[in-house]
Amino acid sequence: MENSIEKIKQEALKKLDEASSDIESIKALSVQYVGRKGFVTQFLRNISKLPKEQRPLAGKEANQVKQFLENAFSQAIARIEMEKNSLSDSIDVSLPGRPVRLGTLHPITQITRQICDIFTNLGFEIAEGPEVETDYYNFEALNVPKDHPARDMQDTFYISENIVLRTQTSPIQIRVMEKYPPPVRIIAPGKVYRCDSDLTHTPMFNQVEGLLVDKDVSFGDLKGILTTFVHEIFDEETSLRFRPSFFPFTEPSAEVDILCVMCRGKGCRVCGHTGWLEILGAGMVHPAVFENVKYDIKQYTGFAFGMGIERIAMLKFGVDDIRKYFENDLRFLRQF
């Protein structure tokens, strides 16, 4: 009895050896020996016919052989498959190389650069300032009174009583004017922060500030520069209108609308059926601001403007949810 299980085992191993690298034959051998009706299984079933005292030992040995053969078959198959794979993994120098996916600039970076290019071509220089600002630069020097709603905790992120995350790029105006005498002509892009979050507002967004100070600067110059800008960033057919408005640091102040880029003035969902879209705030620099930076208000005048970059990008690319720009979903970003 013991001999015969050992014989089955040796026979199986010999056949496994003969099957060499043929997976199908090995699978067939596995069925033949350790399958449900295989030799070893049958042997195990017949143990009940043995005299009682022989059964435990025979059973133990037969089970060991079954286990051994099962392992031998599955290891042989695994080894062959591994060899096959490593063969197909080896380098085929005749194949073309895998293309490396190039990244692209984030759409907001693209628009920021376009805006800055337009203004640098008009003679503006790029300026920067800190995102963590003092109350003085963000509000006080810009003639924003202590009780102005923008100073509320609900609208502004306070780091401490006198330190804020800048809510606008306008403090850069002050920093530049403190440092350089007139004439100045700067364009200043950067991140700004406000406690706000919905379809069209995120707590962080980007603005571009513009400032031009010189002798005899008029509101007409402001209109000319902004018209040139809008025609370049959108197209020549995009007309502008200036609506009287209020900012503490400009007087007079205006909000600038462009003809709706979606419906061209007919009225649609994007422009709230008005035919116009607000894109920026602007005005002539308030004399109080000039006094804060010790510019001679008798000699100099100037204009300033500020716009949200995401807003321009949304209109240019037809994106209706500002948050898409910050979700880092590559399926969205690869489209630009």
Ligand code: PHE
């Ligand atoms: N800082 C203003 C804002 O964030 C925009 C602005 C800039 C208005 C410069 C006038 C002049 O709304």
